[in-house]
Amino acid sequence: MNENNKITEKNVIETEVAMGPVHSAAIEPYRVRLFVEDEMVKDAEITVGINHRGIERIMEGLPVEKANSLTEKICGICSNSHIWNSVLVAEKAIGIDVPERAQYIRVIMEELERLHSHLLYLAHGNEVLGHETFAMRIFYIRETVMELLRMIGGNRVQYGASIIGGVRPRCELDAMRIQKISEGMDIIEEKILDFADRFVSDPMIMSRITGVGVLTRKQAIELAASGPTLRSTGVETDLRTEMEAYEPFEFNVITQDDGDVKSNLLMRVLEIPEAINIIRQAIKHLPDGKITNRSWDMQDAPITKSYIEVPRGKLYHSYALEDGRVRNSIVRTPSIANIGAMQYAAVGHHITDAQLAIVQCDPCFTCTDRAIQIIKI
Amino acid sequence: MTAVNSLIAVIGTLLVALIVSVWLPGIERKFVHARIQQRVGPPISSAGIMAPLKFFFKQTINPNSPMPKLYNALPLISLLSVIFILLFLMPQLYALAALTSIIAIVGLLKIEEVIYMFMGSLSKSIMSLKMPFPDIVKGAKHPNTTRTFMEELSSLRAFRLIAFGSFPLYIALFIPVALSKSIYLSGIVNYQQIHGPILFTMAGVLGAIVFFIGYMILLNEYPFVILKTKADVIEGPLMEYAAKYRAYVYITRGFLMFVLASLFTTLFLGIPPNLFSWNILVTIAVALIFPILMAIMSAFSPIFTNKQFYPVVAGVSIIGILALVVSFL
Numbered sequence: 001m002n003e004n005n006k007i008t009e010k011n012v013i014e015t016e017v018a019m020g021p022v023h024s025a026a027i028e029p030y031r032v033r034l035f036v037e038d039e040m041v042k043d044a045e046i047t048v049g050i051n052h053r054g055i056e057r058i059m060e061g062l063p064v065e066k067a068n069s070l071t072e073k074i075c076g077i078c079s080n081s082h083i084w085n086s087v088l089v090a091e092k093a094i095g096i097d098v099p100e101r102a103q104y105i106r107v108i109m110e111e112l113e114r115l116h117s118h119l120l121y122l123a124h125g126n127e128v129l130g131h132e133t134f135a136m137r138i139f140y141i142r143e144t145v146m147e148l149l150r151m152i153g154g155n156r157v158q159y160g161a162s163i164i165g166g167v168r169p170r171c172e173l174d175a176m177r178i179q180k181i182s183e184g185m186d187i188i189e190e191k192i193l194d195f196a197d198r199f200v201s202d203p204m205i206m207s208r209i210t211g212v213g214v215l216t217r218k219q220a221i222e223l224a225a226s227g228p229t230l231r232s233t234g235v236e237t238d239l240r241t242e243m244e245a246y247e248p249f250e251f252n253v254i255t256q257d258d259g260d261v262k263s264n265l266l267m268r269v270l271e272i273p274e275a276i277n278i279i280r281q282a283i284k285h286l287p288d289g290k291i292t293n294r295s296w297d298m299q300d301a302p303i304t305k306s307y308i309e310v311p312r313g314k315l316y317h318s319y320a321l322e323d324g325r326v327r328n329s330i331v332r333t334p335s336i337a338n339i340g341a342m343q344y345a346a347v348g349h350h351i352t353d354a355q356l357a358i359v360q361c362d363p364c365f366t367c368t369d370r371a372i373q374i375i376k377i
Numbered sequence: 378m379t380a381v382n383s384l385i386a387v388i389g390t391l392l393v394a395l396i397v398s399v400w401l402p403g404i405e406r407k408f409v410h411a412r413i414q415q416r417v418g419p420p421i422s423s424a425g426i427m428a429p430l431k432f433f434f435k436q437t438i439n440p441n442s443p444m445p446k447l448y449n450a451l452p453l454i455s456l457l458s459v460i461f462i463l464l465f466l467m468p469q470l471y472a473l474a475a476l477t478s479i480i481a482i483v484g485l486l487k488i489e490e491v492i493y494m495f496m497g498s499l500s501k502s503i504m505s506l507k508m509p510f511p512d513i514v515k516g517a518k519h520p521n522t523t524r525t526f527m528e529e530l531s532s533l534r535a536f537r538l539i540a541f542g543s544f545p546l547y548i549a550l551f552i553p554v555a556l557s558k559s560i561y562l563s564g565i566v567n568y569q570q571i572h573g574p575i576l577f578t579m580a581g582v583l584g585a586i587v588f589f590i591g592y593m594i595l596l597n598e599y600p601f602v603i604l605k606t607k608a609d610v611i612e613g614p615l616m617e618y619a620a621k622y623r624a625y626v627y628i629t630r631g632f633l634m635f636v637l638a639s640l641f642t643t644l645f646l647g648i649p650p651n652l653f654s655w656n657i658l659v660t661i662a663v664a665l666i667f668p669i670l671m672a673i674m675s676a677f678s679p680i681f682t683n684k685q686f687y688p689v690v691a692g693v694s695i696i697g698i699l700a701l702v703v704s705f706l
Contacts, residue, residue, distance in 0.1 A: 015522060015523055015524075015525050016519065016522035016523065016524045016525065017524075017525055017527065017530060018524055019527070033518070033519075033522075035518070035519050035522060036525075039530070039533075043518055043519065045518045045519075126679075129679040129680065130599055130600070130602075130605065130678075130679045130680030131677075131678070131679040131680075132410070132414060132599075132676070133410075133413055133414050133676045133677060136414035136415065136416055137414065137415060140415055140416075204600065204678055204679055204681075204685070205679055207685055208679050208680075208681075208682065208685065350682060350683060350684070351530070352603070352682040352683065353682060
């Protein structure tokens with residue numbers, strides 16, 4: 001039945017281990033085919049698109065405020081990133097100035113989100129390693145961040161902080177909230193540093209993750225990997241250094257050299273104190289003034305693009321405006337390139353390490369699925 | 378009258394073993410794992426009592442097993458093999474001679490291990506079931522591959538555990554044999570009543586350490602559980618057994634914990650399980666201590682992969698052989 005298929009049978013690998021699209025090993029719907037010989041992975045194929053909702057299609061023709069709100073539903077982890085970037089598109093297109101205080105609050109929300117995303121990644125990574133205790137303890141640390149997000153946005157998952165022209169009044173930071181954030185940062189910093197010490201000094205953990213799932217720098221660049229996945233191979237790139245909102249803040253761009261699971265885990269561990277550092281700077285120098293600029297008029301605009309650095313890498317949003325409604329919306333999440341890169345990272349390792357090699361890029365499958373562009377309907 | 382007493386002792390000891398064993402998984406999870414992981418944990422009765430009870434009243438679903446009757450019988454056979462080990466450990470049955478020897482115990486333990494392997498290989502989960510059409514979607518890399526099952530992979534690993542991973546336990550079992558110069562349990566127990574417990578000798582201490590590592594491997598506990606690349610997923614027996622069959626798997630695990638503790642007290646302390654002796658409290662204490670120690674070790678360990686598992690097992694086996702040499706000297 002495969003007569004017309006271009007892949008010749010000469011190259012066919014004998015055994016395949018298939019998982020998914022629905023499998024209890026996978027936290028999200030995706031399909032992994034591992035082609036193995038004597039339990040060594042010779043090739044890997046990851047298929048996404050199973051949970052596609054066509055969110056860009058739903059956004060088509062919606063009033064821009066509603067469309068922005070909808071983007072928050074793309075992802076349950078980086079919801080703030082999506083709505084912020086979507087709002088940025090409209091602000092760029094119309095030319096709206098955002099009050100400085102609102103920019104600071106947006107950065108605080110984004111860095112809090114980075115904290116909880118990285119902590120979730122570390123917990124999940126340890127769970128895949130089979131180290132339940134570390135996983136549970138990191139979830140415990142993450143609770144502090146989740147409660148801070150709930151305090152500011154009123155919700156643990158979707159905060160709806162950014163609106164066109166600033167941030168929602170609900171997300172205004174008063175003295176009590178600033179105090180709580182400050183205390184929260186102290187707690188998280190103390191606990192994450194303690195965890196980092198124990199993590200890197202555990203010989204069993206280190207032997208389990210060192211040299212596993214290696215992605216070379218060349219591969220990462222060729223495959224357009226982004227964010228911590230790219231930085232873990234030694235490429236010093238972070239869109240935050242180019243973003244207007246991050247101009248007032250000083251922070252280091254963390255890189256690692258090896259591109260393996262260890263580098264990816266350490267990337268997140270080391271980025272957490274940097275995020276805490278940014279939040280502390282933001283609450284210390286939080287400017288006075290209003291948090292929303294309402295003096296703007298809706299106008300038509302051609303397709304406008306916006307890139308921001310989110311916890312997993314580079315996030316792209318673009319759309320045009322027509323009578324206050326969204327046209328030709330496209331969303332591209334960093335996971336789609338990072339997941340593709342993991343097909344290469346899994347190859348050459350024992351099948352036991354394959355799942356670990358795949359999840360090292362912090363994949364968000366449903367986030368990626370929802371972002372597939374519908375070319376023809 | 379003696380026969381009746383013996384019968385009461387055997388049945389009573391079995392009942393005590395069952396009562397204690399159903400609490401062991403709960404103690405392990407609630408008082409050790411959950412405490413270390415700073416969470417509340419499940420109720421103590423959940424893992425060993427409530428879960429099996431619940432499963433007994435659930436509707437059974439059958440996977441696509443090539444031998445469904447054998448597949449369904451395996452959990453019960455496994456449980457019976459473990460019960461027989463306990464029976465042969467009891468002094469009332471030492472008259473059965475060959476059946477109460479170390480060789481018989483090793484054989485029954487091997488049955489339990491082999492069944493564990495078959496539980497995986499015969500299950501054929503729907504999660505990795507071959508689709509009824511060839512994979513010729515656009516971009517598929519290798520459309521004509523033979524698909525294997527996660528459970529088959531698990532089964533292969535269970536085979537490795539049998540072939541390699543159980544070395545430490547079996548070496549440890551033969552240390553009392555070497556010291557007492559008897560393969561019969563009665564001989565080993567009598568030797569210790571005269572010379573004191575083997576545990577308090579150099580060979581005994583080394584043997585106890587090796588026995589404990591073997592105990593963890595046999596119970597498929599972290600970090601030795603190479604069957605699980607991702608927790609609770611690849612392990613064949615827990616993948617597809619449902620309802621009462623799953624309940625048997627759970628009960629067997631708890632029972633095996635108690636039986637291995639009884640084996641330890643018999644071989645290393647000279648205390649066989651016997652309802653009519655206060656020494657049964659020692660057996661119960663060891664049955665409680667072993668899971669607690671195991672849970673502490675497993676709570677701080679990631680799962681070993683093959684490259685970590687083999688050197689550790691080889692190292693422990695060498696310690697076991699050293700203990701054997703010491704016992705001969």
